[in-house]
Amino acid sequence: MNKKQVILIVDDDEDDKQLFFEAVKEVDETIECRAASDGMEALKMLNDKKNSVPDYIFLDLRMPGIGGKKCLLEMRKKERLRNIPVIVYSTSTEIRDENEFKEAGVVHFISKPANPQEIYYLVSFVINEC
Amino acid sequence: MVSARCKTLVKEELKKLSIEYASVELGETEILQAISPVKRAILNAALCAWGFELLDDKKSILVEKIKNIITVLIHYSEEPLKINFSVYLSEELKYNYTYLANLFAEHHGITIEHYIIAHKIERVKELLVYDELSLTEIAFKLHYSSVSHLSGQFKKVTGLTPTHYKQL
Numbered sequence: 001m002n003k004k005q006v007i008l009i010v011d012d013d014e015d016d017k018q019l020f021f022e023a024v025k026e027v028d029e030t031i032e033c034r035a036a037s038d039g040m041e042a043l044k045m046l047n048d049k050k051n052s053v054p055d056y057i058f059l060d061l062r063m064p065g066i067g068g069k070k071c072l073l074e075m076r077k078k079e080r081l082r083n084i085p086v087i088v089y090s091t092s093t094e095i096r097d098e099n100e101f102k103e104a105g106v107v108h109f110i111s112k113p114a115n116p117q118e119i120y121y122l123v124s125f126v127i128n129e130c
Numbered sequence: 131m132v133s134a135r136c137k138t139l140v141k142e143e144l145k146k147l148s149i150e151y152a153s154v155e156l157g158e159t160e161i162l163q164a165i166s167p168v169k170r171a172i173l174n175a176a177l178c179a180w181g182f183e184l185l186d187d188k189k190s191i192l193v194e195k196i197k198n199i200i201t202v203l204i205h206y207s208e209e210p211l212k213i214n215f216s217v218y219l220s221e222e223l224k225y226n227y228t229y230l231a232n233l234f235a236e237h238h239g240i241t242i243e244h245y246i247i248a249h250k251i252e253r254v255k256e257l258l259v260y261d262e263l264s265l266t267e268i269a270f271k272l273h274y275s276s277v278s279h280l281s282g283q284f285k286k287v288t289g290l291t292p293t294h295y296k297q298l
Contacts, residue, residue: 026282026286027279027282028278028279028282090228098220098226098227098228102217107214107216108214108215108216108227109216109226109227109228109231110231110241110243111228111231111232111235111241113235113241117244118235118240118241118243118244120286121240121241121243121244121247122241122243122244124243124247124279124282124283124286125243125246125247126243127275127279128274128275128279128283129214129215129275
């Protein structure tokens with residue numbers, strides 16, 4: 001039997017987080033969703049060896065305190081976190097050089113759509129692909 | 131192959147109007163001389179009759195190229211991509227994926243990912259109708275991570291389970 005998949009969603013916006021949770025559950029209700037509200041909380045959760053390493057991380061780039069990019073770079077310094085596929089939410093203006101993110105292990109870039117239906121398709125696509 | 135037939139049709143229409151071309155590819159044709167507005171209108175009408183559209187603004191052409199890449203990947207490619215789709219698309223078109231994704235959504239009203247899934251489900255429907263492969267084999271052929279994932283997407287897009295669809 002396959003092990004239960006775990007997704008970590010890092011987003012400071014509670015409504016967006018909820019939309020992602022719902023989309024993930026619609027794609028596959030067996031997936032365990034964890035959430036962090038900023039980069040600091042995410043790093044704390046990820047560095048806690050009591051927690052299993054998530055299978056994917058959905059990371060908002062624009063967050064107060066430790067933002068998405070800093071969080072990503074910090075994560076990549078740790079051996080056990082280095083290979084987790086990361087999907088970043090972004091706008092084209094926030095990402096000037098995608099290569100920099102690709103080198104840090106970002107596997108997909110998404111713009112947060114306002115429409116919940118589109119979030120389902122994004123999550124479904126990414127989970128199937130990664 | 132549909133793509134070869136499309137190219138032949140475009141070549142035939144160009145020949146009828148004595149328009150010389152350097153190349154005819156899916157979504158892109160390079161012609162060797164400027165054409166008059168009248169000839170252009172005639173060409174457009176002829177292409178429209180075949181369900182094609184003459185595009186000349188750069189963004190529309192780029193969106194068309196994205197759609198062509200997706201069509202080829204889903205309908206004509208047997209091998210799964212060795213790199214992530216976002217990397218593949220940006221390498222093929224030489225633009226950031228974020229830019230391409232935003233442009234596509236702006237022009238098309240849906241995300242690239244939604245478009246891909248809708249096309250994959252169309253392909254699944256075709257294969258179900260052919261009745262040569264099991265659902266597991268279809269999932270494998272179309273590079274789904276699991277049958278349940280395919281079934282979930284199918285239900286979401288069509289409102290039916292694959293089994294129910296096959297029985298119709």
